[in-house]
Every structure is written in structure tokens, then in C-alpha cells.
Amino acid sequence: MLRNTLLAGSSAANGSFGILSGLPNTVCVQCVRWKRKPLWLGTAKSKLFRIPERPKIPKDETIELLRLHNNYRTLVRSIRHHITEAVIGSQARVDTELRAKQEEEDFVRCVALNNEWNESKAKARDERLAKAREVRREEILRKIIAQEQLAAKQLENIEKTVKRVKEEAITFITEKNIDQAIEDALNNPVDHNWALDLEGTIHRGKYVQPQANEGQRQKRMQPGV
Amino acid sequence: MPTYELTMLLRVMPKTDIVSTLKRTANTIFSTGGIIRKIDSLGFKKMPFKTSAHSLVHREANYFIIYFDAPPSRIFDLDEAFGRDVDVVRRRIYKQDSEPPEACTLADEIKPPPYRSEVQKMLEMAKKAKKPQFSYNTGLDYYPFQK
Numbered sequence: 001m002l003r004n005t006l007l008a009g010s011s012a013a014n015g016s017f018g019i020l021s022g023l024p025n026t027v028c029v030q031c032v033r034w035k036r037k038p039l040w041l042g043t044a045k046s047k048l049f050r051i052p053e054r055p056k057i058p059k060d061e062t063i064e065l066l067r068l069h070n071n072y073r074t075l076v077r078s079i080r081h082h083i084t085e086a087v088i089g090s091q092a093r094v095d096t097e098l099r100a101k102q103e104e105e106d107f108v109r110c111v112a113l114n115n116e117w118n119e120s121k122a123k124a125r126d127e128r129l130a131k132a133r134e135v136r137r138e139e140i141l142r143k144i145i146a147q148e149q150l151a152a153k154q155l156e157n158i159e160k161t162v163k164r165v166k167e168e169a170i171t172f173i174t175e176k177n178i179d180q181a182i183e184d185a186l187n188n189p190v191d192h193n194w195a196l197d198l199e200g201t202i203h204r205g206k207y208v209q210p211q212a213n214e215g216q217r218q219k220r221m222q223p224g225v
Numbered sequence: 226m227p228t229y230e231l232t233m234l235l236r237v238m239p240k241t242d243i244v245s246t247l248k249r250t251a252n253t254i255f256s257t258g259g260i261i262r263k264i265d266s267l268g269f270k271k272m273p274f275k276t277s278a279h280s281l282v283h284r285e286a287n288y289f290i291i292y293f294d295a296p297p298s299r300i301f302d303l304d305e306a307f308g309r310d311v312d313v314v315r316r317r318i319y320k321q322d323s324e325p326p327e328a329c330t331l332a333d334e335i336k337p338p339p340y341r342s343e344v345q346k347m348l349e350m351a352k353k354a355k356k357p358q359f360s361y362n363t364g365l366d367y368y369p370f371q372k
Contacts, residue, residue: 173261
């Protein structure tokens, strides 16, 4: 788009209209952004066997050009040498002996500083560890005491239980008195189907009283008969 | 040995058979090294629903509760033995509550909700869990513009 516009402008300026207008020549800008042949396409057919003519430079002109070029190269080399010399001369010289001595001194200073730090750190560490040890000792002591208390409490509970069971043992039903116990149970059916009001009165009998187990008629045959 | 409660429903049968079944049950418990604390008879009652057990249909049963101590490792065997007994319609073994009963809190429970201590505790928790919200600093408890 730009290219077309500029070409049109230039042609207009260079054409008869431009001369008549008396304006100065417009700059001709031709963009060849997308119109060039790609490099990989190779030589065109029409240019395949064309041998470009070598430029013919006269002998004296070649000599003159060579002289000028030699002169130029000599000058540039001398300037470069001069600048290199100046730079090297301005650089500070390193005194290796002094440098080694300084390094030695610095090392000694660093070692002293490091030792100092190590000492202070060791002191702090010892304090910290001592404190931690103390805390741990107290913690262990506390745990031992708690364990002992727990064991004592458990023993007390066990003793209490044993005492209670010993007291209850006289009422236990064993093989000796099982017949009597069954007889008593069958003769005295219990009924938990009662209600309690806020005054503590027990209300019974709303539901059907349980029948005693006596007088049951067997309603069906024994299994397996 | 912990105390267990054996709830047992015996089928309808004469008293002598009931006695012998109970004795058999007791002897099974004794054979594990256990003892019986108490035997309760709840009487002869209708069952809440008809039940089939050992190829027979039962509509009534003799209800018993046996409180006994036995080694916990033998409870499974006991239960299995009772299950094999053809006179037992249903049975189940429970561990007796050994915890002491809790203190009565009825007076607190019948208060209106905001006065109950547990409700107050829950409100406190909700207040603590509330995330901080952006405040407009308008002095109003509502947002005056359309959101």
C-alpha cells in the first residue's frame, strides 16, 4: 500500500504535472519488502550461462589504490599500537610479594575472627544445651511422677474392685445354689414396664402385667417328634 | 471378669422344661469359669412379632435376663452354645454398663435454648469461627447503595 502510494506520488511529481507545479522532486522510495525472489530458488534460466564481465581497472589506478590502502593500513596500525601502549602503561603494576604478604595477613586476621566467633557460638551452644538438658530432666521427672501416680491410682482402683467383688461374692449364684435361684426367679417375675413422675411416684399397670410362667400349656409338639 | 447381661427368650413349654433349660444355660456359663450374679424372669409375654427359630414359629415366649460374669474370650463360645439350644428362641449378650450414671441435668435442659449452657457454648464457638469481614465504616448496619 505504502509502496503503491509512493510510486504514484513520484510518478505524478516526475510527470508533466510535477514540472508544471514547480515543486521540488519528491523522494522516490520503493520498498521491495515482499517482491524479491527467494534466495533458495537459484539462478534464473535466462541468467544461467551469463558470464559477468570483470571490471577493467587501469594499471596506474590499481597502483594508486594499493598505495592509498597501504598508507591507510599503516596509519591505523600505528594508532592501534599507540593506544595499546597507553593502556598498558596506565594499568597498575601488581607487586606479587606485597600481595602475598597481604593475603597472609588477611588469612591470619580471618582465622582470628573465626576463632572468636567459634568461641562465642560454642559458649551460646553450651548454655542452650544445658538449658535443654535441664528442661528434659524436669520433663522426665514429671513423667515418672505422673506414671507413679497413675500406677498408684490403678492399684487403688483394683483393690477397690477386689474389695467390692469380695463383698458381692456372697450373693453370687454358683452350681450349689442354682436350683434355688431359678426357682426364686420363676416365682417372682419382675416388671420394668413402669413410669416415674416428677414426685417420684411409680405408676404401674398401664400395660398388661406379665403372666407367671406357671400353668403353661404346651401349644405345639416338641421339635423332632 | 466383666459383667454381661444375657437376654433370653425361651419357647413355650412346661415349667419343668423351663427350669431344665435355665439350668443348662447356667451350667454352660459355669463351664467357662464364670458366675451368675442374678436371674430375672420377665414372665410369659407375647413377642412383638412372630419369630421362626429352630424350624418352629413362635408368637409368645418366656423372657429372662441373666446377669453373669465370664471371661471375655469365651463370650463368643457362650453365644454360639445358646444359639444351638433348641429351646432358646432369641438371645443376645450385652456388656453391662460399668460407668457410673451421669449427674442429672434436667433443670438445665428444660430452660429456653439461649439459657442452656451447651447452647451458649455453641454460640461462642460460632462466634469464634466467624471470619473477619470488610467494614465500610459508614456507621450503618447495612450497605446504603445498590450492590
